[in-house]
Amino acid sequence: MTAAVWIQADTIWSPSIIEVDELADYQSLVDGWVEALQVPSLGITIFVNEEGRLRRLKFNARASLLWWHRTPDARSQMICGDAVIVGAPDASGKATDAPGDLVTMLTEDGLFAVLVKIPYEDQGVYVDPVTGTSNHVVPLPPSMEGWYVCQGMYPDYFSAAVWAMLIEERWAAVDDTKVVSVAGMEHLFPSFMKRRSTD
Secondary structure, three states: OEEEEEEOOOOOOOOEEEEEOOHHHHHHHHOOOEEEEEEHHHOEEEEEEOOOOOOOOOEOHHHHHHHHHHOHHHOOOOOEOOEEEEEOOOOOOOOEOOOHHHHHHHHOOOOEEEEEEOOOOOOEEEEOOOOOOEEEEEEOOHHHOOEEEEOOOEOOHHHHHHHHHHHHHHOOOOOEEEEEEOOOOHHHOHHHHHHHHHO
16 A cells, blocks of 8 residues: 545645555546656655546646646646645656655644745845845755745645745746745744744
8 A cells, every 4th residue: 555645626625644556546536547747856746637627627726736836847737636646656666655744744734934045145134136026034054055944934835835936936046945844943933933922
């Protein structure tokens, strides 16, 4: 059995952890023939209904955001219908378990932040030299040289992914973005965490 995340198109249902084994499992979950969308930077495959748009299945905003954020060339397309996320295939072509850290971020409650990779050597308000767009950024530890965390937090992975894509499009100097869980990085958000503790 392969550990997977099922993201239903209807947003009243939260993403859920499931197990899949055979092709029939995928077909049942996406309601038809399957298409595999590879997202190498996340080490995942998103299985969707290959006729989702033709059949006018419901737009899956969350699965689309996950795909779009890490696959910019796909942003003119959309995922329609339910989606199943598993790990990238192994050497034999068999699906692997969905990455544990991503499973946690997609299925558990928490706060999320956006990391940006920019040519900057300080902390404070970074102003993009081309677009003039600014944002307050804080450097990460030396082991993550070049990465900064934006001073904003989001209630779920998908909300953060929207902001990450906007940053990529508006900041010419941004080389890359990541969505991360704030858990374990609270010290980078002292003013925000203080406000939350008094609510």
